[in-house]
Amino acid sequence: MNDSPGWASPGSAPSDDQEGTGIPRPSAPADDKGPADQWSRDRPPAGQWSPPSTAGNGPAGPAPAPGRAGSTGGGAGWGRGPAAAKPGVIPLRPLSIGEILDGAVSAMRAHWRPVLGISLTVSVISQILIVLLQRYVLPEPVSIDPNAVGSEALRQATDSMESQLSSMAPATVISMIATxxxxxxxxxxxxxxxxxxxxxxxxxxxxxxxxxxxxxxxTLLLSLMNVAIMTVALLPGLLLGGNGGVALAFLGLVAAAVVLLWLMVRFALAAPALMLERQPVLTSLRRSAKLVRGAWWRTFGVLALTYLLILVVTMVIAVPFGVLAVALESGGPAEFLSGSTDFGWSFLIVTGIGEVVVATLAYPFAAGVMALLYIDQRIRREALDLDLARAAGVPGYEDPRS
Structure with missing residues (x-):
């Protein structure tokens, strides 16, 4: 491990066939005692260890290096005393969910210039492109006759869905690139x-x-995988048709949603692994699956809470901008309530500004949670905190091999 910006060099993470060889296992965290988080006796309990202290009867020895057998006795610095080293936004120990969320916010505050610089710039450019597409490129939505029945109503509903999907596709691609x-x-x-x-x-x-x-x-591989799963789940019902086909398609949709949720959590740490370990695409997927194994529900809980907070922030910001945009629209609220989609520049600009504010806050928060969740899982599984302490220059964590 080095102290480069990514602080993890290629191959620094253990491969699947090397798991358990020369890798210290930290003590079991209080909030995650699954079978996958097996800890070594060489490591102290979570929340009860710290960098070696010079207090007492002389300096404590260096922290146990990965792969070295530590003393089974009560060494200095392993008791209830100083807190874990915290050279940056998080303490170098297994994190609670609150510490992960707080660490993401702290990183945004401590490094607001690069955070706001990239998120604001990308948000403004992407939103300008989306507004121009909505105004000049995307087709008008298909009108639906509320009195249509039978096959005509089904045809209109299908045409409307296709029109909405085609209209969403460009904005989705732009948002994906921005993300x-x-x-x-x-x-x-x-x-x-x-x-x-x-x-x-x-x-x-x-x-x-x-x-x-x-x-x-x-990102493209995960997107294609999602599309393939959804297609396989819905296609039999669509081909069957009739009431039976509708029921079969609904069951397929539910099954696909469950599978996609499981896969989304399983591969949630693939992007941080790809970035920080310099891993190739398939290897990063395997790394994510390995880190999440045995901690699926905890990972799901962190992600669910993160997206819930983002949703709350989105509503708090987007609703006032939406109300202002409707009030400034030439037709006023009456035209908006009539179902008209021919919005003017004032509506598009005001709602676009709201989207920029939301994205500027949501992008760095989500990225911070993902990165810290990845770091937390590696601390729990692979004693990454020791390497982080060395890279940060924490006293007492010098590499004994150097």
Whole structure:
């Protein structure tokens, strides 16, 4: 491990066939005692260890190096005393869910210049493109006759759905690219903030740029996998048709949703692994699955809480901007309530500003949670805190091999 912006060199993470060889296992965290989080006797309990202290009868020895057998006695610095080392935004020990969320916010505050620089810039550019597409490129929505029945009503509903999907596709692609750019840069910023080191936007971009194409490949692969699963689940019902086909399609939709949720959580840490370990796409997927194994529900809980907070922030910001946009529209609220979709510039600009504010806050928060969740799982599984302490220059954590 080195102290480069990504602080993890290729191959620093253990491979699947090397698991358990020479890797210290930290003591079991209080909030995660699953079978996958097996800990070594060489490590103290969570929340009860700290960097070696010079208090007492002389300096304590260095922290146990990965792969070295520590003393089974009560060594100095292993008792209830000083807190864990905290060179940056998080303490170097297994984290609670609250500490992960707080660490993401702390990183945004401590490094607001590069965080706001990349998130605001990307949000403004992407929203300008989306507004121009909505105004000049995207087709008008298909009108639906409320009195239509039978096959005509089904045809109109299908045409309307196809029109909405085609209209959403360009904005979805733009948002995906914006998310890629911000995630790549912000992951570097978060990794530096864990070590207590600052980074300029130019340095973060230089570090992240070589990983953007692999990150794009990872995103496309996951998207194709989702589309394939949904197609396989819905196709039999659509081909069958009739009431039986509708019921079969509904069951397929439920089954696909369960599978996609399981896979989303299983591969949630693939992007941080790809960025910080410099891993290829398929290897990053395997790394994520390995880190999440035995901690699926905890990972799901962190992600669910994160997206719930983002939803709350989105509603708090978007609703006032939406009300203002409707009030400024030439037709007023009456035209909006009539179902008209021919919005003017005032509506598009005001709602666009609201979207920029939301994205500027949501992008770095989500990226920070993902990166810190990845770091937390590696601390629990692979004693990454020792490498982080060495990279940060914490006294007493010098590499004994050096």
């Amino acid at each position: 890629l750019l911000t995630t790549s840069v912000l992951t570097v910023v978060i990794s530096r903030s864990v070590l207590g080191r600052g980074v300029t936007l130019g340095e973060a971009w230089a570090e992240a740029r070589p990983r953007i194409l692999p990150l794009l490949g990872l």
